[in-house]
Amino acid sequence: MATAPPTALAGGNAGSASCSAHSGCSALGLTGDCCPSLSGKDLACCDEPAQENAAPQVQTLADLGAAAGDAVDTSVAAWHPDNSWWKTEPPQSDETSCLMEHRFGCDVIAHHLTCLGSRDGRAEATIDGLKIRGQPCVWCGGGPCRSGSISLCEPLDYLMNGEGKAFTAFYAKPVYQAAKCKDGEPVPPQRIFRQPPLPVIPTLAPWWLPESRPDEDMLGCLSTLSKGCFQAETMGECLMSKDGSGLDKIKGLKVQGEACVWCGGGLCMSNSSAVCAPFDYALRGEGTAFPLFYAKTNYKVASCPQERKKEHHLPAFEFSCLQEAEEGCHKLTDAASCLSSVDGSGLTHKDGFRIKGQPCVWCNGGACTSDSWNKCEPFDWVMNGQGQAYNYHFGVDRYTLAGCKNDRPAAISMKEYRMTVDGYSIVPLDARPLVPFWVAQKPAPETLKCLKPAPGGCNQLRDMGSCMTSKDGRSMESFMGMKIAGEPCVWCGGIACTTNSTSLCEPFDYLMYGSHVAFDDFVAKGVYKVSDCEKGDVKLPNYDYQCLEKSGKGGCANIWNAEECLASKDGRSVSTVGVLQVQDQPCVWCGGTACHSGKNALCEAFDFALNGESTAFMTFFASDTFRLAACKSGKPTPATLKGFDSFVPGWSALPRIPMFNHSWYKTPAPTGNELTCLMDHWYGCDKVGHEDTCLGSKDAQPQALFGPGIQIEGSPCAWCGGGPCISGSTALCQPFSLLMQGEGTNFTTFFAKNHYQVARCKNGKPLPPMPTKTSPQIVYVPVSGSLASPPQGPTLERPLVLPPVGGATADVAVPPAGDDIGSSPDLVPLSAEPPGLPPLAPLPGAAPVPAYPVADAAHPVATVAPVAMAAPVTPGAMAALATTAAPSQPLGASEDSDRGISALTLPPVATIAPLNLGTIIPGVVAGASEDSDSGSGA
Known part of the structure; x- marks a missing residue:
């Protein structure tokens, strides 16, 4: 068998080269120390080094045949090219020592330098029997590595040995590059193009022969056809049989015991009208037993159907309500009869497929298969028999299956009930009508035990709460064939249920099946709801409720x-x-x-x-x-x-004027134990395009690359929600310090202010991706009323805190230094609590705050004198107000126990209506707050 040249060969000389190391000689199947002159050209393999992936140079087919002579194997397998031409040998340990261990795996990497400088560090040692952990990453030239995935980088052994096992095709065979170390550094990207070796053209056996003939194990299930394969008339009969004619051979070609071959529905050979023939005679007899074999491209060999994987299995629906069609499904010609039946013929199997008891399949008024005009066929035969029992399934995209809903026939597909059925119109007298698609599945009896009987009947209930908790309590068992007593009530969405009544609630069976029988039409098809004992599953949180x-x-x-x-x-x-x-x-x-x-x-x-x-x-x-x-x-x-x-x-306690805080999105960087679990990413956060990798890494690029400005080295990565983080870059992940400090200096705009997430550790593991959404924070200042006395009653928000006139400021609660993320103080209630009303509790760590400053002789408290304004607040007035506001205690901080997020999330105000504004007092604290984790502050 010809051997392709190896993918990597060292140079040689006349003393070390061999024919097997030279692509031209190797392509001819030659071995030894030197190429012979009979090759028809001077290959000079003894005088020049072999080249990697050199294409063999052969002049003509005559030259090739003369050179190969009897040395060329004439078997079919011998001329197939060696399919290992593209493979790379596993690297030695010293060739991977410089590579970064990427804990999230090679397949998440989208940057070529990261890929060519990494090895897979996942916990799994193997996937599908292929090595993963420790394997050097392979860069696939910037395109998808394999079928079934868009990954640009994969582990080496997975790609080298996974084709046909874990995936269908490895796309990057000519251009991939594996990560490898040289002189202690990753080998940089290289331009690579591999070419497969040309196959040796042998003396071919008939090209239409299969690679192997059926053996006894493959033929064990086939029926012995006593009249012989030549006499088989149908595809199913032919492909389920082997020859039993008793004729051992014809012109030296085997007949007896041979698997039958179906010739695609046409003649098999030029000297016979047979459409089926024994294997050896049909496939090897051309030119010997007959002049021409017609079915070279469309024949099929009989095999056991158990060895074929069936594509279609009966779906998980109910079929017990269907009646038996005594003559078989194939005799039914209308949709109503077909879709209310199972095959009741005496034939248990046909062509190796189940027949008796199979639900009928309606092919929507057309022929189901290429072999007959039948519009209805049994499920297993028609859904799995293509290529075995018949040639083509015409109804594969337009079939409907018989099933049951609420013990009545219904049209179904493999996954759901059908809304419409082609060809279904008039129902024959001997067939039951199909259940309409809008009819609900009736609740199981065990889910109706909590319903209370309505003594006057469901139709007497006028509100949803009563209807949805009741069943019909009348003694009437049925009405015009529809069940009444014990039926769950159906609420019709607040409208009349039928055209013949004003009832808002009716029993289930009566309402679902009474159209055109007990009343003209059911008008609440799209809005009705059926009562049962099911309810939502929202659980009461585990808080204390004793004080309520x-x-x-x-x-x-x-x-x-x-x-x-x-x-x-x-x-x-x-x-x-x-x-x-x-x-x-x-x-x-x-x-x-x-x-x-x-x-x-x-x-x-x-x-x-x-x-x-x-x-x-x-x-x-x-x-x-x-x-x-x-x-x-x-x-x-x-x-x-x-x-x-x-x-x-x-x-709300008081009308308020909104003020915008431009630092609302910023959050302190993770510190201490929040960084210990993060991976040092040698190539930088901006090279990461995978969310889990970003949220499990910190930037490990040397700070010397960036200068003394923003600290990049050691900064945790931040994921920007799947879009670009900043202007001027398409990176989806960036160092957190750059995002917080670089806007306006290093870049123009930070795009992801309201949906970024910072990498941080919790309990020794990176926090997983989670939904984040913050909004620009708004702080408020009262605009009317006296500020010298507190409002009456308890408050659910922080009161405004004013400093005494003259520059002194009131004490405010601030987070203690070094406070952990998520433990910022909660709202501080009014210090003066009116009697008789329950006060709201502050969170732990909040310092007491006086409700309003106390006036004395040196520092009188100013009051706000109402001033009527006829026009809206101008931008200039807003700017002046903003310049007087100073950061203060968080206003309305909230606490998220899972992520440690403190945030006041209030909607931004687009316009401000004319208000009665008091005199603006310089130094009024506008209640700015800082969110410690979610990137928002107010």
């Missing part, structure tokens, strides 16, 4: 202000409403608007509000704005599902 007071008998829904709602739990005497808990549930404030579509309540019990959608009401409106009543340090404190949050949507 019980509401009145009307429950949380009778509370109309945030202060009372967020200090209460439901005081109703009933424990549940349907399947929803209400009694003693903490109240939920819905942001100052209606909680749900059922009524205009602003406050509701937790389980009713969070889990009542589609059960007690149609839509929950406050999923993004609700706050939950909870206790902190024994005092009522508003909370979300993730943590306490003193910002309460829909509540």
Whole structure:
């Protein structure tokens, strides 16, 4: 067998060269120390060094044949070129010692220098039996390395040995370069182009012969056709048989026991009308037993169907309601009959495929296969028989399968119920109508146990809450063939269910199947909901609720202000409403608007509000704005599902003027243990294009490359949400210090202010990617009222803190030095708390703050005198106000327990309506705050 030249050969001389080391001689299959003169040209292999991947130079086919002579193997396998021409040998240990161990794997690298300077450092030693850990990375020339992936870089052994095993094709065979060390440094990128060796052209056997003939194991399942393969008339019969005619040979070619060969539906050979023939006779008989074999390109050899992988299996639907078609599916000619039947013929198998009991398949009014005009066929035969039982499946893209829904026939596909069926119109008298696509799957009996019987029937219920928690309690078993008693009620979305009634609720079976029987039409097809015992799965957070007071008998829904709602739990005497808990549930404030579509309540019990959608009401409106009543340090404190949050949507103490803080997005850099788990990325954060790599790395480029300005070396990487981080660069990842300090000096604009994430460690591991979204922070200054006396009642936000006139400033709470991320102080309540109202608790670490400065003889407190303004606030007035504001205590900081994020997230204000402004007092603290982790401050 001819051997291709090796991919790398050292130079040689007359004493060391050999024919096998020379591409031209090797292509001729020659061996030895020198090439003979009979090659027809002076190959001079003894006088020149062999060259890597040199293409063999052969003059003519005559020369090639004369040179090869009898040495060329005439077998089919011998002339195939050696397919290892592109492979690279595994490197020695000293050739990988300088490479960076990339813990996230070669396949996430998109930069050629990083790829050619790294080896795979993943925990997995192998994938699909191919080596991964420790393998040098391979750069694939800037394009995808392999099929099934867009990775530009992969581990060496995975690419060298994975083709046909882990993936279909390795695309970069001619141009790839493997990472390798030379003189202690990674070898730089090189221009590489490999070429496969030319094959040796042998004396060919017939090109249409398969690589191997069927053996006894492959023929074991085939039926012995006593009349012989020549007499088979159908594709299925031919391809499930071997010859049993008793005729041993014809003109020296085997017949008896040979697998039958189907000739594509046409004649097999020029001297016979047979469409099927024995293997050896058909494929080797041309020129001996007959002049010409016609089916060279379209024949098929009989094989066992068990050895073929079936592409289609019955989907997970119910089929028990289908009736048997006694003559078989193929005899049915209309959609209604086909799609309500299973094959009931006595034939268990045909052509190796199951027949009896298989659901029928409707081919949408056309022929199912190329071999007949049948419009309906059994599932296994028609879906898996192409190429074995028939040539082509015409209905592969337009079939419909018989199935069941609610114990009635229904049209289905492999994944879902069909909305329409081609060819389905008039239902024959002996066929049952198909279930319409809009009919819901009836809830299982075990999910209906909690429903209460409605004695007057579902049709007497007029509200969604009652309908969705009931089943029909009438004694009437059925009406015009539709079930009534015990049926779950169906809510019709607040509109009349049918054209013949004003009922808003009806029993399930009556409503789903009563159209054109009990009433003209069901008009709520797109909005109805079926009652059951299922509800939402939002769990009550594990907070303290002991400090909450019980509401009145009307429950949380009778509370109309945030202060009372967020200090209460439901005081109703009933424990549940349907399947929803209400009694003693903490109240939920819905942001100052209606909680749900059922009524205009602003406050509701937790389980009713969070889990009542589609059960007690149609839509929950406050999923993004609700706050939950909870206790902190024994005092009522508003909370979300993730943590306490003193910002309460829909509540405000005083009108306020917005001021923009331009540092809202900045966050302190991770320090100490937050950096220990990060990988030192030798090639820099800006070379990373993979999110996990970015969030698990810090920049390890020498600071000397950047000068004494911004500290790049050791800076954690920051991921910019999948888009460019800064102007002038397409990098998706950058050093954190550059993003925080470089805008306006090193680059023009930082694009990812509201969605970047910084690499940091938690419990010794990099934090995974998580959704981030911050908004520009707005701080507020009151615009009316006296500032000398506090407002009445408790407050949910920080009061304005004014310094005494004359320059002295009031004490404010500030985060203690070295405070951990996420532990910045919470809101500080008013120091003077009116009696009788529950105070809101501050977070730990907050210093007490006086509500307002106390006037004395030396420092009187100024008051704001209202001044009427007829025009909106001008940009100049806003700029003047901004210059007087100084950083102060965070206003409305929130705490995220998972990420350590403190942020006041308030919507930016686009326009400001005319207001009555008081005199602006220089030195007023505008409540600037700094967010310690999420990149936002106000």
